[in-house]
Amino acid sequence: MTNKDYSRRKFINRCISSGGLFFGGLLLLNCGEKNKSSKIRNDNTKQNSSKDPCNDLTKISDGEIKKRQGLGYVKQSAVPENSCSNCALFIPAKADEKCGGCILFKGPVYAEGHCVQWAAISS
Ligand code: SF4
Numbered sequence: 001m002t003n004k005d006y007s008r009r010k011f012i013n014r015c016i017s018s019g020g021l022f023f024g025g026l027l028l029l030n031c032g033e034k035n036k037s038s039k040i041r042n043d044n045t046k047q048n049s050s051k052d053p054c055n056d057l058t059k060i061s062d063g064e065i066k067k068r069q070g071l072g073y074v075k076q077s078a079v080p081e082n083s084c085s086n087c088a089l090f091i092p093a094k095a096d097e098k099c100g101g102c103i104l105f106k107g108p109v110y111a112e113g114h115c116v117q118w119a120a121i122s123s
């Protein structure tokens with residue numbers, strides 16, 4: 001083994017170890033940011049729930065939240081004549097509650113809301 005080989009090997013080892021440290025650090029930073037954003041989301045939801053119970057998703061599972069997002073649910077319909085209140089899948093609010101629901105996912109639903117599954121009520 002020549003002196004030149006030794007320095008090349010040393011150089012490669014240093015590159016690998018510093019690269020590992022770099023990517024490990026990035027991974028840790030990324031995990032920290034993810035936890036922060038999750039906490040911010042929960043805080044926002046809790047804040048919103050105190051103001052508006054129809055926006056309270058604190059008791060709703062992530063899977064159900066993804067369902068409503070996947071259906072493109074919005075709390076205010078962009079189509080004036082089509083909203084949750086006149087959708088065949090809408091569950092009207094009970095007498096002591098402010099928010100309705102939907103057959104397709106769990107959680108509160110605004111009567112003014114809308115999603116891609118809107119269906120006309122047949123008479
Ligand atoms: S299917 Fe869509 S439009 Fe109909 S009640 Fe559910 S969320 Fe509203």
